[in-house]
Amino acid sequence: MEPPFKQRWTNQDMFFNEEDARGIRQPHNDPLVITLTIKWFNTKRILVDNGSSADIMYLPAFQQLKLDPGRLRPFDSPIFSLNGDRVYPKGMVMLKVTVGTYTKQLTHQLDFLVVDCPSSYNVIIGRPTLNRWKAATFTYYLKVKFPTEDGVGEVKGDQVLARECYQEVLATNENHTWTIEEEKEDKVEALEAVELVEGETAKMTRIGTTLSPEMRTKLIQFFKENLDVFAWSHKDMPGISRQVIQHELNVDPGRKPIKQRRRLFSPERSQAITDEVNKLL
CATH class of the missing domain: 2.40.70.10 (Acid Proteases)
Structure with a gap:
């Protein structure tokens, strides 16, 4: 047909x-x-x-x-x-x-x-x-x-x-x-740091660099108007229940702790270890 x-x-x-x-x-x-x-x-x-x-x-x-x-x-x-x-x-x-x-x-x-x-x-x-x-x-x-x-x-x-x-x-x-510009699944967008509180470099966030100037201005203004939702340190998160999350050592509480002997390292390695411990603290 x-x-x-x-x-x-x-x-x-x-x-x-x-x-x-x-x-x-x-x-x-x-x-x-x-x-x-x-x-x-x-x-x-x-x-x-x-x-x-x-x-x-x-x-x-x-x-x-x-x-x-x-x-x-x-x-x-x-x-x-x-x-x-x-x-x-x-x-x-x-x-x-x-x-x-x-x-x-x-x-x-x-x-x-x-x-x-x-x-x-x-x-x-x-x-x-x-x-x-x-x-x-x-x-x-x-x-x-x-x-x-x-x-x-x-x-x-x-x-x-x-x-x-x-x-x-x-x-x-x-x-x-x-x-x-075509979007790719494996593409990582470049980010820029934006200071939300003038003079306080610790209080900043990052936004994409491909935003239009108008959208960038609106987004930054939105962040500044809602600064109270940002947690810059642990002090900004009081009252969080331990049921949400907590860290603990996976050890048997019935066992007696054993103190190991202190290991000696070269001055370079010792300084590197000290620096890493200070970062964690």
Whole structure:
């Protein structure tokens, strides 16, 4: 029995040939810059970047679309550029995006990280969206192709605009390939010491170094407002029942204690033993 239509179209063959190169000035090394419909607006200067692990919208584009800042959802993890720059996004926003032309087009709700830093581009489409579109990109032909219910859709890059953007990128030394740091189970996060009582170095705690500045400030303020829950020494824990925990020697109380002869050590070892005993005391 023939499979349903919606199962067939996702497996359409997508190929490129010399017809796709029509109108492209060769040779070239231009980036793939396209136009998409975002929230019913034709948005230009959109870079298709297979190296980016995030979909990015720069703050000026967010403002030009007249989006309410209240729509931003918190996003506390930093993103990193190729040269190691770390930026904390303003937040994440979900927007309706259409790619292609009727009837061979796709419309999805996509999540964008809103970033406040200079850029020649308005938006960067990275691997999350390209994978969702099941898209194939070809920089030689400056074209993106993707399967739809009505056949293979496509969107062609704007070579003139791509060169303008690229010249601006070179002039300002911009970074436009961003990655989100992936969490690893065996990764140990670096910590920083935070003094909770000014002038008292013994009263401090440690917090993670990857927190956003805003979250770091709020966390430290929270600790300072709740100093009474910290136990800096045994004196801060009076009244604890021995039923909770206590240390004891695993010996037979019916046996008479035997004092061993004192052992003699070299001066270096003797000093080391004394230092360790003083630490325990």
